[in-house]
Amino acid sequence: MDTLKEDLKKQIIEQLNLEEITPADIADDVLLFNDSGLGLDSIDALELIVLLEKYHGIQVTNPDEGKEAFKSIDTMAEYIRKRKS
């Protein structure tokens, strides 16, 4: 199991107050901002930027950069690893 991805799911659920969703409900490749996926919106995108700084020490200064990185759990994990390496 990829612990970074599992941690991300827990952090997202907490940061976005996703009541009634558990980490197991979020597949690694599900589209976070698509209505068929988690259906997140632009306020959530800002909350995810806060999450990256709070838990992973990564600063995103341009919200547009976040858009690409926040497609799915997979892309978020990849983005974090790239920024940290």
Add this chain to the structure above:
Amino acid sequence: MFYISAASTISHQPTFQNAGFSGMIVPLAAESILISPDYKRFIEAGLLRRMSKILRMSVACSKDCLEQAGVEQPDAIVVGTGLGCLQDTEKFLNHSITIEGLLPPTSFIQSTHNTMAGQISLSIGNHGYNMTHTQNSLSFEHALQDAMLLLTEGENDILAGAADEYIEILTEISCHLNVYPRSPLTSAASFFLLSSKEKSGTLAQIKDVATFGLVNSIPDTILALLAENETNADALDLVLFAGNISNDLTIAGVDPDKSLDYKNLSGIYPTASAFALHYAVDRMQQDKSIRNVLICNALIKSNLGLTLLQAIEA
């Protein structure tokens, strides 16, 4: 004429979807709590997860009200709130002082006073007039007056209401400011559908709503309002009041046996006169001998709100 077609209240009393509640409620105990319905019945999960207490109450009451009246889209949404979204305001204030670095934006977004009216319009997809009045204890009366202006201008159905929420720091603040209220501090929301025409389920009619900031004489102001509406204190079957104004009411000729301090029932919050309006309307449904009701809101004594109601002709 201004008709009340529907009413909905979430409060510390069993008011929600409970017609006839006025006959069964008793004064609130000190440790009473908010009686919340299952909000998922009224609000989409995606919106609900971010909503504070005041937003949940407001949207649920609004939807309930529209459903009761069978109105899909009101022509306008008008909300009164004395202190606004305190929970999110305190949360963001706390973040702004304690967190170094990026702050989560959600509580800031939801800290503005117009969040209730905005969320109601968003959840029903309403593009009409959207307004928020915030004049401490008179916020609700101002919202009602605005709704009545709209009806006079030719609109048909207006969703008008009020909401305020309690947060813990309020108790601490009132102690430090040497205010020791005799009723508990509470949270509540009440919404009404006001219509220009009488409908099959119409509950009552509003004759007049008046607000007086920095008021001089409460008895004179009451008498003037009654005279303007061609009635007098003897004709009043029920007077609901808040604030230390028993003497003023007596001077104005109000029968003490017909008057009732509503904050014992509602608890104290800036827009508690909205609870009083729903209570009055509910009483009028239960007891047809109650035809004329006056609500005297002097929760803050320098501000007087007067609402005059009349039963629908049988």
Add this chain to the structure above:
Amino acid sequence: MGVRITGIGIVSAIGLTVEENLNALNESRTGIGQVAFLDAGRDLLVGEVKVSNTDLKNTLSVGAGNISRTSLLGLKAAREAWGQNKHSEKIRTGIISATSVGGMDRTEVFYKDYLAQSDPNFRLLKTHDSGSTTERIAAELGISGYINTLSTACSSSANAIMLGARLLLQGRLDRVLVGGSDALTKFTIDGFHSLMIYDDQWCRPFDESRSGLNLGEGAAFLLLESEKSIEFSGNRTICHVSGWANAADAYHQTASSPEGTGATLAIKNAIKKSGKSLNEISYVNAHGTGTKNNDLSESVALKNVFGDYVPPFSSTKAFTGHTLAAAGAIEAVFSVLSIQNQLIYSNLNFKDVIFETGLVPVTDLKKGQSVHTVLSNSFGFGGNNSSLVFTDHL
């Protein structure tokens, strides 16, 4: 239809009086600069009113007691708009102010001490609620009776003007001071940073490279009078509020719809209400905050309403900063001044057109224009959109 404006007052980053504001507009001189009076805990560009609270209290002779900056700024502008007018038993006078922060400038001082447990002054909270800021202004001006406060984020004071006009037309009041006031606070500065729409550089409304707003502070009031009130006061009419509309976007909690739904409705209905035709609009004072989202949505709305013939337009936010609840009233005063002085203001800091819409604002001050009718837009958070139309005749 419409109501008469007989007095105006303003305090903003570009001046403490109507005259000072007009001079700065005439010189295309911005009031935005590094934060100096507020302890914001960071470097940033803001449109501060260049006076301390102490100096404001002295100027206004309100004593040294607890009063929020929102009330002080509001009182300064309200007094100028009120002028030498007198009270009378026969003239029902009211006041409608608008604010989004109320006394938050005092509350955040309290809350910092409260969290640090260092003897917080609970009395500071007496000015927290928005209604109390208006009551204070009313008390100083001797106004009682109809005292009201509106709070619809960035469209608040446009709504105060609208409500005042409606109350006069329905005969509920004879005379009403309408406007709004907001002080800069750490709360709102941090708030717009958290939304990542606070520009660390000069805000650039309607420019392709725009990336956010600079906050400002200030207040403005207008005195509206009925015929009956004018018979009593003998005041000269300086302009009219002749159209207004308020519409909800119902799209998103913060963002405006890409189609500009609410904005289009507000603009269209306000012009319809004024009885003017589209080609009679001489100038549009846009909301134009400088955020990606607002300026695009507003441009789309302007094109929806005016098609290929969008009137000369500019945003004055690059002069004053975004003054939130005060913006609608501040820009109403600018609209009146535009008509009185036949001026169309420059949209400062503009270089490149927005790619999607290709709209070019007025980039140099235009003098000697024939300005008879001005549309002023105020759009806010929560999808609150309001537009007003000002005319030199009815």
